[in-house]
Amino acid sequence: MSITQERTKTAPVTSTTGAKVYRPYSNWFYLPTAIIYGVLFLVPTFASLYFSLTRWSLFESKFIGLDNFKLFFQEPALVKGFTNTLIYAVVTSGSKVVLGLLLAVLLTSQIVARGYLRSVVFFPVLVSTIGVGLTFTVLMNPEKGLINESLGLLGISGPGWLTDPKWALLSVAAVDVWKGVGLATLIYIAGIVSIPREYMEAARVDGATSWQQFWRIVLPLSRPATVTVIILSLIGGLRSFDLIWAMTRGGPGFTSDVIASVIYKQYQAGFYGLSTAGNVVLFVTVTAIILPLSWFLNRKEVDL
DSSP states (O other): HHHHHHTTTTEEEEOTOOOOOSSSSGGGGGHHHHHHIIIIIIIIHHHHHTTTEEOOOSOEEEOOOOOOHHHHHOOTHHHHHHHHHHHHHHHHHHHHHHHHHHHHHHSSSTTTTHHHHHHHHHHHHHSOOHHHOOOOOOOOTTTOOOHHHHHHHTTTOOOOOOTTTHHHHHHHHHHHHHHHHHHHHHHHHHHHHHHHHHHHHHHHHOOHHHHHHIIIIIIHHHHHHHHHHHHHHHHEEEEEEEHHHHTTTTTTTTTTTOHHHHHHHHHHTTTHHHHHHHHHHHHHHHHHHHHHHHHHHHHHHHOO
């Protein structure tokens, strides 16, 4: 008997039908992963649930029940924060899906310097989010920023990108798309290159145009990549904080506040239990949106 056969017979597992199925590895192999998952996710999650029900500081805590949640939902900026969070998440995720797909189609075609262009598109993903925020804060300065100065040369008066309430949130969203579209493009490239070449060749033989090939072959068979991009970018948009804080700090006023920035302001004010309750609310909100959406998008997934 070979070593492989001996290992295979060391971990018998009873299936639902009552028959014994032999696995190559014992369940003990899952223990390190379970410990890491428990320490890094389960323990902090349950600790947050407990501390959200207390008034706590670094050295003491007092159980107060649901008072923190009642106070959180009475927060004046909460409604605006929820609205801005949803707008920000939809705008950024939708833009990343559209631009990522278009860039992926371009970067999988036969163009000059394709490898270099792929690197250029992906580069912003590697840059620090805070660094990007501070850089674009300078570029979007309404008086001395490079963007408005460039528009002025064309005779266009640029708006106050980060100081005008009508533009602040969308300006940050545009920067978020610039920074994150490279990852969406990479996911789409992986999805497109996995499509069998025979499909495209058969379509060309049948006289299909480039648009028909895209609409009938690339778009449907890229559905798994689309689902991945939507889920990842939507989660990122709903949890957005660092870029918004670096560029506007939720201003002017509360016009670009999101849920995470509302929570952070409570933490800055010393309301630790209240901010923890806000984090729990944010976790539940993201879960309530993502899980049904993920189920809906995956139920009709195309199998190659």
